[in-house]
Amino acid sequence: MIHKTSRVLVSGLREHVGQTVSVSGWVNTLRLQSKMQFVVVRDHTGVVQVTHKRGGEGDEVETSLEGLTSESAVRITGRVVDNPIVKLGGLEILAESVEVLNRAETPLPIDEQTGLEHRLDWRFLDVRRRPQAQLLFAVQTTFEQGMREYAYEQGCTEMHTPKLMGTASESGAEVFKLGYFDRSAYLAQSPQFFKQMAISAGVDKVFEIGPVFRAEPSFTSRHATEFTGVDVELAWIDGVEDVMAFEEQMLAHAIAKVADAHGEAIQETFGVEVQVPTTPFPRITMAETQEILRAKGWDPAGVKEDLDPEGERGIAAQVKEQTGHEWVFVTHYPTSIRPFYHMRPADNPSVTLSFDLLWKGLEVTTGAQREHRYDVLLKQAAEKGMSTEPMQDYLNAFRYGCPPHGGLGMGLGRVLMVLLGLDSIREATFLFRGPNRLTP
Amino acid sequence: MIHKTSRVLVSGLREHVGQTVSVSGWVNTLRLQSKMQFVVVRDHTGVVQVTHKRGGEGDEVETSLEGLTSESAVRITGRVVDNPIVKLGGLEILAESVEVLNRAETPLPIDEQTGLEHRLDWRFLDVRRRPQAQLLFAVQTTFEQGMREYAYEQGCTEMHTPKLMGTASESGAEVFKLGYFDRSAYLAQSPQFFKQMAISAGVDKVFEIGPVFRAEPSFTSRHATEFTGVDVELAWIDGVEDVMAFEEQMLAHAIAKVADAHGEAIQETFGVEVQVPTTPFPRITMAETQEILRAKGWDPAGVKEDLDPEGERGIAAQVKEQTGHEWVFVTHYPTSIRPFYHMRPADNPSVTLSFDLLWKGLEVTTGAQREHRYDVLLKQAAEKGMSTEPMQDYLNAFRYGCPPHGGLGMGLGRVLMVLLGLDSIREATFLFRGPNRLTP
Numbered sequence: 001m002i003h004k005t006s007r008v009l010v011s012g013l014r015e016h017v018g019q020t021v022s023v024s025g026w027v028n029t030l031r032l033q034s035k036m037q038f039v040v041v042r043d044h045t046g047v048v049q050v051t052h053k054r055g056g057e058g059d060e061v062e063t064s065l066e067g068l069t070s071e072s073a074v075r076i077t078g079r080v081v082d083n084p085i086v087k088l089g090g091l092e093i094l095a096e097s098v099e100v101l102n103r104a105e106t107p108l109p110i111d112e113q114t115g116l117e118h119r120l121d122w123r124f125l126d127v128r129r130r131p132q133a134q135l136l137f138a139v140q141t142t143f144e145q146g147m148r149e150y151a152y153e154q155g156c157t158e159m160h161t162p163k164l165m166g167t168a169s170e171s172g173a174e175v176f177k178l179g180y181f182d183r184s185a186y187l188a189q190s191p192q193f194f195k196q197m198a199i200s201a202g203v204d205k206v207f208e209i210g211p212v213f214r215a216e217p218s219f220t221s222r223h224a225t226e227f228t229g230v231d232v233e234l235a236w237i238d239g240v241e242d243v244m245a246f247e248e249q250m251l252a253h254a255i256a257k258v259a260d261a262h263g264e265a266i267q268e269t270f271g272v273e274v275q276v277p278t279t280p281f282p283r284i285t286m287a288e289t290q291e292i293l294r295a296k297g298w299d300p301a302g303v304k305e306d307l308d309p310e311g312e313r314g315i316a317a318q319v320k321e322q323t324g325h326e327w328v329f330v331t332h333y334p335t336s337i338r339p340f341y342h343m344r345p346a347d348n349p350s351v352t353l354s355f356d357l358l359w360k361g362l363e364v365t366t367g368a369q370r371e372h373r374y375d376v377l378l379k380q381a382a383e384k385g386m387s388t389e390p391m392q393d394y395l396n397a398f399r400y401g402c403p404p405h406g407g408l409g410m411g412l413g414r415v416l417m418v419l420l421g422l423d424s425i426r427e428a429t430f431l432f433r434g435p436n437r438l439t440p
Numbered sequence: 441m442i443h444k445t446s447r448v449l450v451s452g453l454r455e456h457v458g459q460t461v462s463v464s465g466w467v468n469t470l471r472l473q474s475k476m477q478f479v480v481v482r483d484h485t486g487v488v489q490v491t492h493k494r495g496g497e498g499d500e501v502e503t504s505l506e507g508l509t510s511e512s513a514v515r516i517t518g519r520v521v522d523n524p525i526v527k528l529g530g531l532e533i534l535a536e537s538v539e540v541l542n543r544a545e546t547p548l549p550i551d552e553q554t555g556l557e558h559r560l561d562w563r564f565l566d567v568r569r570r571p572q573a574q575l576l577f578a579v580q581t582t583f584e585q586g587m588r589e590y591a592y593e594q595g596c597t598e599m600h601t602p603k604l605m606g607t608a609s610e611s612g613a614e615v616f617k618l619g620y621f622d623r624s625a626y627l628a629q630s631p632q633f634f635k636q637m638a639i640s641a642g643v644d645k646v647f648e649i650g651p652v653f654r655a656e657p658s659f660t661s662r663h664a665t666e667f668t669g670v671d672v673e674l675a676w677i678d679g680v681e682d683v684m685a686f687e688e689q690m691l692a693h694a695i696a697k698v699a700d701a702h703g704e705a706i707q708e709t710f711g712v713e714v715q716v717p718t719t720p721f722p723r724i725t726m727a728e729t730q731e732i733l734r735a736k737g738w739d740p741a742g743v744k745e746d747l748d749p750e751g752e753r754g755i756a757a758q759v760k761e762q763t764g765h766e767w768v769f770v771t772h773y774p775t776s777i778r779p780f781y782h783m784r785p786a787d788n789p790s791v792t793l794s795f796d797l798l799w800k801g802l803e804v805t806t807g808a809q810r811e812h813r814y815d816v817l818l819k820q821a822a823e824k825g826m827s828t829e830p831m832q833d834y835l836n837a838f839r840y841g842c843p844p845h846g847g848l849g850m851g852l853g854r855v856l857m858v859l860l861g862l863d864s865i866r867e868a869t870f871l872f873r874g875p876n877r878l879t880p
Binding site for chain 2: 007024026027043044071072073101102103104105108109122123124125126127128129133134137138140141144145148152156157158159160161162163164165166176177178179180181183185187194197198200201202203204209210211213215217225226228236372373374393394396397398399400401402403404412429430431433435438439440
């Protein structure tokens with residue numbers, strides 16, 4: 001006999017003491033004793049103890065509970081009673097009916113000892129059973145909401161740029177190629193070219209969160225072949241400083257929102273205190289960065305143009321020590337290691353008006369003012385030895401009055417990784433994609 | 441000589457009468473007379489007249505204005521003065537300096553007479569110059585914001601599911617295949633399987649806006665090979681009715697927000713009155729729908745299981761006539777034309793607990809309760825003649841306590857198309873992708 005009452009979330013049970021309600025959730029733990037049966041049921045808001053005194057033959061509730069398995073999906077109806085002895089909120093549900101909505105097979109394929117790769121094979125169970133993973137996606141939601149609040153307030157327009165491209169324009173090597181009817185197409189490595197087209201289309205400030213694809217055979221803890229990018233592009237800027245100012249304000253707003261909504265839970269679950277950053281973030285040029293690092297023994301051969309992960313951690317540690325700040329914009333990257341479309345200062349073409357943003361020593365953003373003058377863009381592409389013919393659709397956007405602009409691309413997973421102190425981008429993504437992983 | 445003052449938007453000029461300001465924008469029109477020069481400058485907030493009395497030899501402003509071309513990007517500094525004769529807001533700017541940021545080539549490649557396909561080749565200019573396109577993206581932003589407001593309020597979690605898949609699981613024919621290191625990958629036709637995995641992962645309500653890919657050689661006004669999908673999936677539902685109720689509430693909220701923010705502009709620009717729908721929307725079964733349509737002469741051979749566009753328009757017209765409502769849920773689609781994972785009522789396996797949502801006769805959403813019982817799912821897949829082996833990762837999600845759930849997938853472009861009365865999905869997308877179009 002099933003009593004159907006409407007669902008009450010575990011977090012709201014306290015308001016229903018004395019009433020008969022239904023809870024829906026998963027079997028967290030089972031304790032089947034000779035006289036009593038105890039089931040702890042978990043939903044996305046908490047856990048509650050369900051108690052049943054065995055009634056013997058013909059006791060349907062007893063039979064149902066006896067047949068349960070860990071992680072089965074159940075709907076249990078019963079009376080909510082106060083019981084100060086019960087650790088879980090001082091209340092329990094006296095079961096009146098049990099509906100098994102989906103019985104879990106036994107044994108479960110993963111447990112607390114399972115290593116990362118095997119957990120990823122069974123990611124749905126991994127996420128369901130670990131409070132860290134549940135919290136991750138709640139934080140992701142709040143963080144994105146916070147970024148959008150700031151972006152909308154600044155007048156951003158939500159754009160969806162295509163992921164399918166006709167040519168592998170930006171850099172052929174790291175691009176996925178697909179069959180497209182009787183020809184080929186490529187997956188966009190970033191919305192870069194398309195968000196610039198949106199700027200030339202008169203969209204004043206572009207905002208997009210979407211997938212980006214990188215055909216890089218990288219196996220580090222911070223690389224993925226598909227990840228979620230947060231992209232912003234701003235028209236009519238006076239310089240790259242406008243882009244950095246936008247980003248630090250957006251991040252400060254979004255992180256404050258996360259701290260407000262989840263700060264305590266993050267402290268409890270991850271042992272990390274969310275620091276809402278003060279603005280402006282520190283800024284340091286690449287030349288100064290290298291000077292500081294080399295004085296400390298980094299790159300003894302003196303040949304590195306770019307920062308390696310060690311260099312990134314090194315400069316972040318230095319900035320933290322001197323300013324107490326977790327964030328730093330490294331600016332003016334050498335022209336040799338930046339794409340042709342980054343603008344260069346008129347008085348120094350050996351550097352670009354670009355930046356990387358590091359958080360606790362991890363690169364989470366690349367940004368720049370873009371070169372918007374057609375002739376200069378052609379010259380810079382030629383200097384990099386690039387053929388402009390496959391890029392003509394992109395280049396056309398600069399021939400008819402493209403305004404000055406700049407923007408940034410941020411890796412959402414990397415920010416979440418640092419925010420929650422996770423070891424790997426694999427833990428900061430719902431379903432990770434890497435050179436060796438296309439499943440589940 | 442350049443006076444640099446901070447930028448004022450055209451919409452805000454009225455507050456600066458008597459002051460010297462800078463405006464940044466595009467040359468909308470040029471009128472160069474023998475004694476006077478007039479330039480109408482357009483930014484994303486409006487248009488303003490810039491006036492200059494020729495000063496003769498050595499007049500830099502005169503020279504700069506003389507060299508301007510339509511659509512050039514300029515920054516003009518000058519004094520804002522009241523001039524009741526000027527039609528554009530009764531004010532003008534007396535130019536003091538002109539900075540040409542990006543001179544547009546002449547002639548422009550498109551004009552008012554250019555046809556759709558050629559306009560799409562130069563989409564950035566098409567969007568920049570047409571107020572309809574500018575408004576489209578503002579409406580898109582507000583509409584998405586409205587949907588998110590509702591979804592967050594209902595407890596939705598923002599998820600980003602992968603677009604790269606290891607197998608072409610749902611239906612091989614319409615899937616794009618790509619090279620993935622030493623193997624193949626496929627582009628997700630929808631987040632369907634992955635959002636169901638999120639449900640099994642304990643995410644109570646899933647929300648995602650992202651790209652979906654269809655390798656269909658369709659050339660209609662409503663099909664694209666890549667489009668933006670709005671996806672929702674809800675756990676622990678009592679039935680498909682919960683999904684329809686969620687969708688109609690979400691749409692009513694989002695459309696009310698659009699009407700509020702842009703109703704007047706939409707009326708002016710598109711000649712369309714935004715109707716905020718009342719809830720609940722009408723619901724009608726597929727069987728009833730076909731009966732009504734056949735009585736009016738649709739499908740005289742009596743062989744069609746699905747609605748064709750004519751049938752969709754026919755039933756929408758009938759519902760509109762009888763109820764005054766622009767929207768209708770057509771429910772209980774036959775099992776034969778629905779995927780294996782749609783749930784079927786226990787007493788009638790020939791239909792599914794599914795729906796399409798039509799707006800003004802155009803299908804904008806497909807939804808259903810999903811079959812969450814592993815054994816039933818296997819049986820239904822086998823009945824459809826599908827091999828379950830390539831789907832095992834998906835099917836695993838149902839073996840360990842997947843709760844009852846259902847959801848919907850909505851085409852964002854289609855909704856915008858109907859909302860603004862556009863003729864083609866090509867006009868409702870920033871950069872359209874079809875079998876013959878991968879550029880720009």
